[in-house]
Amino acid sequence: MNLHVRGTILPDGVTRDLWVLGDRITFERPRVESETVARGGFVLPGLVDVHTHPGAAEDGGFDGELFGEQVAAHREAGTALLRFPGLSGTVPDAVREAVGAPRMITAGRWLAWAGLSRKAEFHTVTEELAQAAAAEAVAHDGWCKIMGDWDFEAPPVPYDVMRAVVEAVHAVGGRVAAHCQSADGVLNAARAGIDSIEHGMGMPEESLGFMAANGAAYVPTLTAFAGSRAEVAARGTARSRVWLAGHDTMIRRVGEAHDAGVTVLAGTDSAPFGNVASEVGHLVAAGLPADVAVGAASWRAREFLGLPGIEEGGLADLTVYEADPRREPAVLAHPRRIVVRGQVVR
Known part of the structure; x- marks a missing residue:
């Protein structure tokens, strides 16, 4: 059965009818009967989480069953597109190809340069970071994920290594996401032309000009850091004070990044999914202005990742809300109707 939706289409703000034919959108009324699934309200391109790690087990490994459950939680909330910047395992085909499953962009494993001073169990450590990064981008969905640094105090991956990674990945048509926490780590990544900087704790202001010039995105994952702040503050150590100062900096950089012309995108990182x-x-x-923040989790994120919004022939991912989320962002947590890949989820 084809679907019919009438509402105010965002971000354009025009009230009109659209139809879902399979996994595509059209504004031309089809000759066959269609089921009206939404009339009135505000219609967004399906939500996007550009930084999430479902399936991460407590031991640092990958749990395929848990992955499926957490992806389902994303879908039930109206999140129709997920980017995984680093997974410890392979996405189960049964989950990725399931009817109504969110679209998924993988980036392969977390790649860590052998020169970093500290390494986690889930990192894939390599001397040949550029070669490994290009291989991951080709093997997955055009993205790879590297660790630009790890500790706050230790030197990050050197600029020349970062630049070699960017050149190698771009040469095969891919893009690079970099985990960065320290100021030097962020600056090296920004200067090297990294495509997205994840977290960015301690981000120096001068990095914003490089990011804007290179079309890079900033994904601060504020949700995850906000959940840890009270615990970190309670420690009262020198290291915790560095963490808190870095957290304050990354919050301040959000608005400054937008003002500088950097694309800011929405990613949650970890639980709850x-x-x-x-x-x-x-x-x-x-x-961040409310309309820009909503776009960071919808139309702007899709554009950055190379997917269309609500347009003729566009993908059939829709969420419908009673109120305009550009004026009431909290309504995003309460979708009235969810369509993912042309399937009614709610």
């Missing part, structure tokens, strides 16, 4: 609406709230609190 299906919680990208909370990230939008944190982005607004950090100074």
Whole structure:
């Protein structure tokens, strides 16, 4: 059965009818009968979480069953597109190809340069970081994930190594996401032309100009950091004070990044899953205009990742809300109707 939706289409703000034919959108009324699944309200391209790690087991490994459960939580919240910047295992085909499953962009394993001073169990450590990064981008969905640094105090991956990674990945048509926490790590990644900087704790202001010039995105994952702040503050150690100062900096950089022309995107990082609406709230609190924050989890994120929004022939991912989320961002947590890949989820 074809689907019919009438509502105010965002971000354009025009009220009109659209139809879902399979996994595509059309504004031309089909000759066959269609089921009206939404009339009135505000219609967004399906939500996007650009930084999430479902399936991460407590031991640092990958749990395929848990992955399926957490992806389902994303879908039930209206999140129709997920980017995984680093997974410890392989996405189960049964989950990825299931009817109504969110679209998924993988980036392969977390790649760590052998020169980093500290390595986690889930990192894949290599001397040949550029070669490994290019291979991951080719093997997955055009993205790879590297660790730009690890500790706050230790030197990050050197600029020349980062630049070699960018050149190698771009040469095969891929893009690079970099985990960065320290100021030097962020600056090296920004200067090297990294495509997205994840977290960015301690981000120096001068990095914003490089990011804007290179078309890089900033994915601060504020939800995850906000959940850890009270625990870190209670420690009262020198290291915790560095963490807190870095957290303050990354919050301040959100609005400054937008003002500098950097694309800011919404990613939640970890549990609870299906919680990208909370990230939008944190982005607004950090100074991002509400409409920009909503776009960071919808149309702008899709554009950055190379997917269309609500347009003729576009993908059939829709969420419908009673109120305009550009004016009431909290409504994102309460979708009235969810369509993912042309299938009614709610």
